[in-house]
Amino acid sequence: MLADVFILLLAAHWAADYPGHTDDQARHKAEHSALGWRANLSHAATHIVLSAVLLGIGAVLTGEVTLTPGATVLALGWVGISHGFIDRRWPVDRWMSLSRQSGFKAHGGAAHVDQAAHVVLGLLPAALLLATVG
Template sequence: MFPTLFILLFIAHLLSDYALQTDHQSEHKALRTTAGYWAATAHAGTHVLVSAVALGLGGLLLGLSFSLPAAVVALLWIGGTHAFVDRRWPVTWWMTNTGSKDWISHGGAAHVDQTAHMAALGIAAMAMAAL
């Protein structure tokens, strides 16, 4: 069940991060202002909502059986980690402190950002499959 859950969450992630993210969210979610926190929260909320729909469809159409509490925890994890990573400073801090500082100026932050999101999705899918 893990691969199917991961694929569903990955599709939800792509939809939320690219097709459904507004310009305002993209431009403001990293700002340390009220507008920035609201943009980050709205964007993370989109991830939670779209992921919930994907999991619901997986249960309905694919017959996946997972516990509701595990799904709720996974969705909270997805929303929380997404909001944290997308504040951008965690990615910058990681790259600066792991020997990748020069790669930031060459577009590497976007790759590290997406890798962090995929790791979080993998943890959510594993937890749901295990519980």
């Protein structure tokens, strides 16, 4: 079931981060203001909703995805919290500084590190939780 829920979460992530991501959210989500927090939280909520929808579709249409309410709520909460945290931008900046990636960052690398963080720190733990508890 791990592969099934991971693919569903990854598809939801891409849908939320690209076609579901407004210009306003992208522009403001890292700001230290009420507007920034609203943009960040609304973007994270998009991730939670799309993840819930795709997991639900997977559970209905396949015999491979079995969801329990508690694990699903925890996994969806983790998707939203981790996504919102990473999207504040300072965690990616801090990582790239600590790992001496200034050249990579100067050439657009932050977007790639951002996506890797979402997959490794957000989606994979959620998928593991759903696969082992769900």
